[in-house]
């Protein structure tokens with residue numbers, strides 16, 4: 503009999519992680535989780551409180567075979583902090599989890615990161631299963647070992663790398679993501695096309711077109727764009743400290759925007775603005791051709807972003823500068839005080855090399871980033 507889900511094998515260096523995915527296959531995925539965990543004695547089920555319907559159904563399936571301790575987690579940037587990780591850890595111990603137990607993280611990238619970090623810390627490492635429910639989580643964040651949370655100075659400043667035991671996604675879970683969030687969540691796919699896989703542009707555009715008419719085909723194609731573009735890089739550079747750093751494209755200004763907006767501007771949208779800012783910096787400082795800047799705008803326009811001025815004008819500029827100064831890429835390469843390390847492109851599909859064969863990061867004075875920010879915020883690039 504045909505399996506209700508398909509299986510991809512993700513490589514992170516020597517580690518291999520199965521990624522099971524399909525449409526309307528949640529009960530089969532729940533069975534596969536228990537089968538593959540083998541001798542598991544209990545599951546701490548960290549469930550994004552925005553997906554209770556999906557989570558309750560999966561938890562009920564799992565509970566037929568193993569003890570399930572359900573813990574709702576609110577998915578908001580302000581909750582992506584160590585006290586929430588600690589709450590999960592205290593709950594796990596209070597409810598009797600052991601080294602044979604597993605943490606299941608169901609939700610978007612926020613809950614994936616919080617519960618992922620908790621799994622890495624519990625008993626110095628407990629098996630982790632990701633059940634992603636947003637485009638950012640399903641097509642991007644789970645194709646990464648990074649598990650980080652925020653400090654008061656900025657995003658993802660504390661965390662670790664942790665190999666999950668399994669990733670499983672019923673693409674039907676994504677059907678409840680509001681259209682705006684679905685589209686802006688695809689900013690990471692636009693990023694993949696711009697930095698690593700320009701050849702996937704047509705597939706991405708077709709998938710976005712098909713989202714309403716044939717969501718099943720569209721979501722499968724989007725998963726492929728995410729995995730195809732990123733998998734070879736994380737296979738070779740599982741800690742994303744060298745070649746795979748290109749996937750930080752748009753994230754320097756993007757993280758500052760997301761953080762200073764208090765999460766009001768969600769990750770995908772913030773990364774989209776961050777890519778436009780990076781393109782403008784690269785045009786001014788590294789000769790990125792205006793055609794290539796226009797390609798950024800063409801691709802980002804697929805995400806149906808709101809008006810830039812309306813979103814960016816109200817953000818506190820001093821706070822943006824401060825978050826840029828605390829960016830978590832500091833130390834990967836030479837960077838003087840008052841500068842920030844960025845991934846920049848010199849043409850579509852090619853990052854500006856870092857100094858002395860180091861990672862593909864370029865030191866940019868923070869005022870130059872802020873100038874580009876203002877240009878994007880004023881929609882001043884529309885004429886390019």
Ligand SMILES: NC(=O)c1ccc[n+]([C@@H]2O[C@H](COP(=O)([O-])OP(=O)(O)OC[C@H]3O[C@@H](n4cnc5c(N)ncnc54)[C@H](O)[C@@H]3O)[C@@H](O)[C@H]2O)c1
Nearest residue numbers: 552577610611612635636638639643646648675678679769
């Ligand atoms: N390598 C990595 O670890 C990595 C990569 C990319 C992003 N991230 C992180 O992921 C976070 C962003 O993740 P996100 O974009 O998934 O947003 P999110 O996890 O913050 O979720 C956004 C909202 O969507 C809701 N939601 C989740 N699934 C839903 C569904 N199926 N239907 C309806 N609502 C749903 C959540 O409850 C929340 O209110 C950021 O903190 C970012 O730093 C991490």
